[in-house]
Amino acid sequence: MKRHDEIGNDEHVRGPADAALTVIEYADFQCPYSARAHLALRDLDGRFGGIRLVFRHLPLAHLHPLAELAAEATEAAASQGRFWDMHDLLFDRQRHVRDEQDFAVLAERLDLDIERFRAEMLERRHRPRVQADAERAHRDGASRTPTFTINGLRYRGDSDRASLESALSEALGR
Template sequence: MSNQLKPAVDGQDHSQGAQGAPLVLVEYGDYQCSYCGEAYPAIKAAQQELGDKLQFVFRNFPLAEAHPNAQQAALAAEAAAQQGKFWEMHDALYEHQNQLDSAQLAQHAQQVGLDVDQFKSDLQAKAGADKVEADFESGVRSGVNGTPAFFVNGQLYNGNWQDGELLSFLQSQLQ
């Protein structure tokens, strides 16, 4: 199993925070995964605490066999990205993990301010499916076998992300 992120973070990734930050945290996540849902506030806390010292990148890793709505939710995030609202949809999906069927995805789109007709069209677009597939394949090449999976500065993070441990680890990398 590889411990290296493949490929490295680039302009194709969904990213928050300062480009060139000393810490780059990449999450491979599944919007229907309860563990990813639990990790969501830990990531938000790390972003809040570390500010411009942290760049956060999200890559889709829908585990469709275990989570029947995960693929469609990932496509919804990519459809929102077409209207410049990836992060708003990302947050809505994690904050409403038990509401991921098609009708509910359209409601989330409306709530985050998307043109819903455009969203529904983009949901079917090949570009979104290609992005989700590319993210998933990069996870496989990087050794991801479950979610959430984290990489810090290109290296697989095997530690606990709960109870503030991810934040503590990130802070230790700044010293």
């Protein structure tokens, strides 16, 4: 069994492999706190000379009815090499995603092969990947979003910019 801070070859990783900070994030594309953390981490990336971000799905479908489909949409985009583009777009356009058709609109905006994207979404091809991440989240003790591990230690603070900046600075000092 993988430890929560071990990073597998099939994971979604952005940032330099030799970054001084590695952040593992469990998030939900429909969660406003995950969206806030996305903006904060994007803003803080340059301040810390590049953050290695590992993204894992934790869709909270009981709170956000489109959360699982949003996660699957990123995986459908990933199958075309565009995970991070869809990731960013879903967080940036979170308030505008109101139904299943909006995922196809975003896929078109990214110039994905729309027929392939729609087929993968319709057959729920990427659901097992999303469910595996969610199961791992529960094994790792993550039950809310966003949940972070920073340089191997669980972060229990808020997802706002100031709190994350403080935690990242503290992690660099260790």
